[in-house]
Every structure is written in structure tokens, then in C-alpha cells.
Amino acid sequence: MTGQVQGKVALVTGGASGIGAACAELLAREGASVAVTDIDELRGPELVAGINKAGHRAVFLHQDVTSEARWVEVVTEVEKRFGRLDILVSNAGIGISVPSITDMSLEDWRRQTAINLDGVFLSVKHCLPAMRRSGGGGSIIMVSSLAGLRGAPGLSGYCATKGGVRLFAKAIAMECASVGDGIRVNSVHPGIIDTPIWGKIPTEAAGRGQNAPIDPEERAKLATPLARAGHASEIAQGVLFLASDASSYVTGTELVIDGGMNAGGAVRRPVGS
Template sequence: MVGQVAGKVALVTGGASGIGQAIAELLAEEGASVVVTDVDELKGPDVVAGIRKGGREAVFLPQDVTSEPRWAEVVGEIEGRHGRLDVLVSNAGIGIGAASIVDMSLADWRRQTAINLDGVFLSVKYSLPLMRKTGGGSIIMMSSLAGLRGAATLAGYSATKGGVRLFAKSIAMECASMGDGIRVNSVHPGIIDTPIWGKIPSGGAASGQNAPIDCETLAQLATPLGRAGRARDIAQGVLYLASDASSYVTGSELVIDGGMFAGVAPRRPS
């Protein structure tokens, strides 16, 4: 299928790299007018330039998702430019690990919560009224496999992503009860090959191990499919939830993790 979101206006937060970039590019390929926001004011315009080079429509707006005043400005600019908002992809997030929760600072806990949870709350608070004016749409919140199960060195991260999961379900029920035509779902990636892995020291800050994590090696050991996913794999799932193909899907979790959540599949000898 081509043009699965043709004519729709989509907002993608954290769209300057990794999964967010892949989402923005695919939604634009499929016909959406995409608004890309990010704190990275160098890479963000490059992503949009690449989308436009392909003859598609996109704009970059710098945004710190923890800033409430900036949310009002961003949504106001979308309304001024397009008069509507059909798809919200709350993707911006960070991951901060710690060898033990006792080693995690309150400052890091609060920073992670502000971006991963407060930012998603603000995205809905300010985008939902415009989407309701539009007459329907799709909200997609980026959670994680860590939002479905515990992770020893990622307790703070898991707490935020678990919060996103239930926030999505609650907003789905609110929208359903109002009959506003807006569907709300969460996406739960597993080990995905993106630049973020080069920024996370293995073993946590207190372990003394500062070598970047090799996500492909980790995925070979941890996933039934035996490989890391790609950002495009997540983008394809988001495209489905953004499109009318998922018109009967709300309050659901789309897990894209190579089978990790399902169970363990020991390798059989060839």
C-alpha cells in the first residue's frame, strides 16, 4: 500500500534521530505532512531537509518536551500552519541506567521522569484539543519492553515506561467515553539498533565499565529471533497505528521486540 496516511498531519517528538527519525521519514513517505520536534537543533533540520528532498512535506520545530509554554507554542503553530492535527507520536525519551537504584541520583530520576512521563502528559494535554477539533485521529505513545517487565539496572526507566503504558490505556478510555474518534495505543520496542546504545555505558554508572553496549551481540543472546531490530521496524508499527488500517485498535500494546516478551527459545543445533 502507498499513501497510508495521505492528507494527515502528524507530530513526531524526538524526531531528530533513531526511532523518531525513522517514524518521521516513513509517515512522510506515506503521504503525511510531518512536524518534527527535538531539542537537537542541528540534526532536526537535516532530517527535515532529507524528507523535503524526496518531495515530501515536513517542518522542524525546536522543542524541549518538558516545557509547558513551548507545548502551547508548538501546537499553536501546527494549528496556524495546517489547521488540524491527525497523528501524535509521543516518542521523545531518554534512558538512564544504574547498577543499583541506590546509586541513582534524585536529579537523574527527576530528569528521566520529566522527559519520559511529563513530556508525554504535556503532549496529550496540548494536542488533544486540536485533534478533537479535527474530528478524530491517533495518539501513539512510545513505551518500551521495559514498560512491560522489570529490568535490574533500569528501574527508573521501567517506572517511566510502565507509566506511559497505563497512561495510554487511560487516555484511550477517556477518548472512547467521549466518542471523539481518537484512538490511543502504546508501542513497546525491544533491542533496536539506534545511536543511543553508544551513549549507554555497560553495567551502569557505578560498575566502572564504560565501554558502549554492543546491541547486536546483546540481541543475539537475548532475543528469540537472534538479532537486533531496526528503527524502521518500529516505524512500520507506528505507521499501522497512525493509519486507518488500525481503526478498531485502541488501548492496546504493540510489542516489537523479536519475541523477547513472549518467552525463551533456546537455539537448536543446526
């Protein structure tokens, strides 16, 4: 099936790399015009140039998702360029790991919360009116995490933000349903996905402000029933489903894409045993 979001306009935050980039590329291939926003002014334009070179339509807009003033400008620019907004993928986020919550600074707590939670709030506050102006409904997809469904040692602050995103999505889904605007709202919960974020998680062991040497593939072999890390493209397929009319009866729920981690543990046995 092709053209699943043909003629629609999508905005993807944190779209310069990883899951955001995979979502932007797939939505564009499936017919959407895509506004990619990010603070990365190197990879963002490169990604958009590749999308446009492939014959699709995309634009890059520099954005710090914690700036409300910038949100006003971004939404205005999207409507000016494309005339409407149908899909919001609120994906921008960071992860900060510490040995214990007692080691976490208030500065880091607030920075993570500002990006992961305030940024999602602002995305909805400013994109929802534009989506309603477009008419015909739409889809808001908030990228949470498996850490938004279960606790993880060393990631309590991250869990707090991603759990907040999960319930925020449900509340906005009910708000949209109550006014009958046809806009569906869901959250996506990736497990261990092989993306650049693993090299950006500062930990105490690596030294403050340094990158932690975390190998997602090795971690996934031990932690996931499918014994491998997921790929950003696999999360993008889930986002495409929620963005398209294929999910027209889906709202207020979670799409978990985690290789089976949330389901439980599995003891792998040799084939044929």
C-alpha cells in the same frame, strides 16, 4: 500499499534520530505532513531537509518536551502551518542505567521522569484539543518500551516511566472513547533496537555523565529469540499501522515489537535438527 496516511498531519517528538526519525520519514512517505520536534538542532533540520527534498512535506521545530510553554507554541505553530493535527507520536525519551536503585540520584530520577513521563503527559494535554478541533478522529501513539512490560536490573527508573506510559495510554484511550471523539490511543513497546540511544545511556561503570559502550547487536544475539537487534524502521512500520485506518478497531492496547523477548526464551537449534 502507499498513501496510508495521505492528507493527515503528524507530530513526532524526539524525531531527529533513531525511532523518531524513522517514524517521521515513513509517515511523510505515506502522505502525511510531519512536524518533527527535538532538542537536536543539527540532525533535526537535516532530516527535514531530506524529507522535503524527496518531495514530501515536513517542518522542524525545536522543542524541549518538558516545557509546557513550548508545547503551547508548538501546537499553535503546527495548526498555523498545516491547519490541523491528526497523529501524535510521543516518542521523546532517555534512559539512565545504574547498578542499583540505591545508586540513582534524585536529580537523575526526576530528569528521566520529566522527559519520559511528564513529556508524554504534556503532549497529550496540548495535542488532544487540537486533534479534536480537526474532527474526524485521530491516533495517539505513545512510545513505551519492553521495559514498560517487564522489569530490568539497573533500569528500574526507566521501567517506572515506561510502565507509566503504558497505563497512561490505556487511560487516555478510555477517556477518548467515553466522549466519542474517534481518537484512538495505543502504546508501542520496542525491544532491543539498534539506535543512537545505546550510546547515550549513562551508567556508573562508564563514569557519571559518560557514554556506556553498549553493543545492541551483541546484547540482542543473547537476549532475543530472533537473535538480532531490531531496526528503527521496523518500529516505524508498527507506528504507521497504528496511525493509519488499518488499525481503525485498535485502541487501548500495546504493540510489542521485540524479536520475541516478551514471549519467553527460545533455544536455537541447527536447521534440520
